[in-house]
Amino acid sequence: MKIAIFTDTYFPQVSGVATSIKILQETFTKHGHEVYIFTTTDPNAPKEETNVFRYESVPFLFFKERRIALTFFGPVVKKVKELGIDVIHTQTEFSMGLLGITASRLLNLPLVHTYHTWYEKYLHYIMNGKLVSKETVKRLSRLYCQQASVVVTPSDTIKDVLRDYHVTRRIVTIPTGVPIPEKLPNSQLQNLRNELGLTADDFVMLSINRLAHEKNLEALIDYMPHILMEKPEAKLVLVGAGPEEDALKERVQTLNLESVVLFPGAVPHEFVNQYYQMADLYVNLSTTETQGLTFLEAITNHLSIVAYASEYLQHLNGIAPVGRLVDTEAAFPEAVLDVAHHLPQAKASLSDLVSIVSSETFYESLYELYQSVEPRKSLVGHFKLLKY
Numbered sequence: 462m463k464i465a466i467f468t469d470t471y472f473p474q475v476s477g478v479a480t481s482i483k484i485l486q487e488t489f490t491k492h493g494h495e496v497y498i499f500t501t502t503d504p505n506a507p508k509e510e511t512n513v514f515r516y517e518s519v520p521f522l523f524f525k526e527r528r529i530a531l532t533f534f535g536p537v538v539k540k541v542k543e544l545g546i547d548v549i550h551t552q553t554e555f556s557m558g559l560l561g562i563t564a565s566r567l568l569n570l571p572l573v574h575t576y577h578t579w580y581e582k583y584l585h586y587i588m589n590g591k592l593v594s595k596e597t598v599k600r601l602s603r604l605y606c607q608q609a610s611v612v613v614t615p616s617d618t619i620k621d622v623l624r625d626y627h628v629t630r631r632i633v634t635i636p637t638g639v640p641i642p643e644k645l646p647n648s649q650l651q652n653l654r655n656e657l658g659l660t661a662d663d664f665v666m667l668s669i670n671r672l673a674h675e676k677n678l679e680a681l682i683d684y685m686p687h688i689l690m691e692k693p694e695a696k697l698v699l700v701g702a703g704p705e706e707d708a709l710k711e712r713v714q715t716l717n718l719e720s721v722v723l724f725p726g727a728v729p730h731e732f733v734n735q736y737y738q739m740a741d742l743y744v745n746l747s748t749t750e751t752q753g754l755t756f757l758e759a760i761t762n763h764l765s766i767v768a769y770a771s772e773y774l775q776h777l778n779g780i781a782p783v784g785r786l787v788d789t790e791a792a793f794p795e796a797v798l799d800v801a802h803h804l805p806q807a808k809a810s811l812s813d814l815v816s817i818v819s820s821e822t823f824y825e826s827l828y829e830l831y832q833s834v835e836p837r838k839s840l841v842g843h844f845k846l847l848k849y
Contacts, residue, residue, distance in 0.1 A: 462831060463495045465541055467561030468552040470527055471500040471513070475701075475727055476671070477754050478577050481615075481637040482552055483730070486512075488640075488824045497544055499537065499557060501528040514540060518556070530556035534563045542568055548831050552577065554605040562608045571834040574609035576602070576619060579749060599626045606630055610834045613827075616773040633830060636773065638823030639757045641815060642734040650739040657698065657723055659739075664695045664801060667740035667764070668755075669733060672703030675749045680790050682712050682722055687794040689721065692801060697744075700736055702727040737762035742800060744768065746790060756783075757818040765807040767796045781813035 466486065470479050486496045501518035516532035541549070541564045550573045551561035558574070565572035580598045606612045606628040613635050614620040620632050651661060659665060670676040681697060688695050699709070699722065706724065713722045728736060737743070743759035745768040750756075756774060759766055765784035768774060777783050784807055785796035800807050816822065 462489075462828075463497070463545055463547045464489060464831070465497050465499055465544070465546045465549045465561070465564075466552060467499045467549065467557045467564075469501055469518075469529065469555050469557045470553070471498055471503075472730070473503060473505045473507075474527070475730070478552060480730060480754050481575075481577070484637060484639060484820050484823070485550075485827070488638075488820045489828070492824060492828070494828075495544075497546070499540075499561070501530050501557065503528065516557070516560075530560065532556075532560065534560055534567075538564045538567050541570075546570060548573060548834060550575065550831075551609070554602065558605065562605075565836065569836050571610045571831075571836045572608065573611055573613060573830065573834055574606060575613040575615070576606060576623060577615065579619060579622060602626050603628050608837070610837055611830065613830070616771070617776075618772045635823065635826045635830065636818070637754060637757070638818055638820040639754060639761055640820045641761050642738075645735055645738050649735060653735050653739045657725060659696060659698075659723075662694055664692055664742070665740045666695060666697045666742045666744045666797065667700065667736060667759075668697070668744050669700040669728075669736065669758075670703075670745070670747065670755070672699065672701050672706045672709060674705055675747065676703075676705075677746045677748065677790075678705070678709055679712055680746045680793070681744055682709065682716065682718065684790070684794050685718055685721055686716065688797055691794075691798050695721070695797075695801075697722045698736070698740065699724055700726075700728050700733070733758065734762055737764050740764055741804060742767060742784070742797065744793075744797065746793060760811050760814050760818055763808050763811050763815075765800050765804070765811065767793065767800060777814055777817070780817065782807065782810045783814065 466482055468482055470476050472479050472483060489496050496512060498513040500515055502515045516530045518528040518530045521527045521529050537560045548571045549561050549565045551558040552575050562572065581595050603626045606623060607630055609630055611631045611633060613633055615636050617634050620634050623632055668681060670678060672678060678699060685697055710724060713719055737759055743764045743766045748769060750771060756766055767785045770786035770788055774783060774786055778786055784800050787793055787796050
C-alpha cells in the first residue's frame with residue numbers, strides 16, 4: 462500500500478505529532494508499505510531525505526516553532542498522482558492538511574485524518590486567547606473533520622470532544638503505539654547519569670516535554686521541596702526546550718533548587734530511551750495530553766508513572782498498574798513517595814502493558830482501517846458547514 466502523510470510538523474521539529482508520524486512511517490515501511498511524507502520546509506532539515514517532500518513555508522506568526530506552507534495545490538496533486546498513492550492521511554488541520562483534502566478530492570482518494578491536538582487548551586498562544594474563541598475552534602475543527610472519510614483520535618477523550626463539536630463523520634480511536642526498545646547496558650546508563658551530575662544513589666524523576674505553559678512543569682518544580690523532606694536524594698530532570706525555559710529556570714533559582722532540578726535541553730528522539738532507562742520514575746502533571754506518547758515510551762522502558770488520571774491512563778491502569786494516577790496536584794508528592802517505596806513491584810507490573818502500547822498493535826489497527834476506508838465523492842458542497 463502507498464500512503465501519503467500530510468503534516469505541517471515533522472522532524473527535525475520536536476513534537477508528539479512528529480514522533481507519532483515517524484513511528485507510523487517506520488512501522489508501515491517495515492511491513493513492506495511505501496510511506497511518503499508531504500510537509501513544510503524547515504531550515505534545520507537534512508538536505509537529503511527519503512520519501513519526504515517539503516513545500517515552501519514560513520514560520521507561523523503566533524507559534525514560530527511551527528510552519529505554514531505557502532504552496533499552490535497543483536504541484537502537490539501532481540506528485541500524489543505520480544506516486545500512485547492509495548490513501549491520504551492528514552495529520553494537521555492547517556496548510557498541508559488543506560492540501561491533503563484537495564488532493565484526495567481531485568484524485569478521488571480515501572482521506573483519513575488524525576485529530577491530535579485539543580486546541581482549546583492552546584489558545585493562549587494567540588494573543589493570550591483574545592483573538593480566537595473556543596467557538597471558532599469548534600467550528601473550524603468540525604469543518605475540517607467533516608471532509609474526511611474517517612477521523613482517527615488518539616484517545617476516547619478527544620473522540621468525545623469531536624462529538625461535542627457535532628462532527629458526524631465516523632470516528633475511530635487508535636492510540637499511537639511506540640517501538641519496544643532494547644535494554645541498554647547499565648554502564649551506558651550510569652555514564653549518562655555521570656554526565657548529568659547524578660549519582661547511582663539518586664532517585665531520578667524524569668519528565669520529557671516541550672517546556673511550555675500548558676505542560677504545567679512549574680507544579681513539578683514547586684512540589685520538589687515537599688518530596689525532598691522525605692527523600693533527600695530525589696532529583697528532577699526536565700528534558701526539552703521551549704518558550705518557558707527561562708521562566709522555569711528562574712523559578713528553580715528562587716526555590717534554591719539548582720542542584721536538584723536539571724535542564725539537559727532537547728534530546729534527539731533516537732537517544733531518549735537512555736534517559737527513560739537511567740531514571741527511576743516518570744512524572745507529568747500536564748492536563749492537555751490527548752494521549753501522551755511519553756507515557757507509552759516510559760512504559761515500554763519499564764519506567765513507572767505518576768501523572769494525572771486521564772481516561773487513557775486509567776484504561777491502561779485497569780489492565781495493569783502504571784504507577785500512581787492523581788486527581789489533584791496536591792496528591793502528587795504523596796504519589797511519588799508511594800511509588801518510590803514500592804519501586805520493584807511497580808516496575809514489574811508494567812510488563813503486561815508493553816505489547817498493548819507497542820507500535821505493532823498500532824500498525825495492525827491502522828492498517829485494518831486503511832483497507833476499509835473509501836473516498837468521499839466530491840470536494841464541493843461541504844462549505845455550507847461554515848454556517849452550522
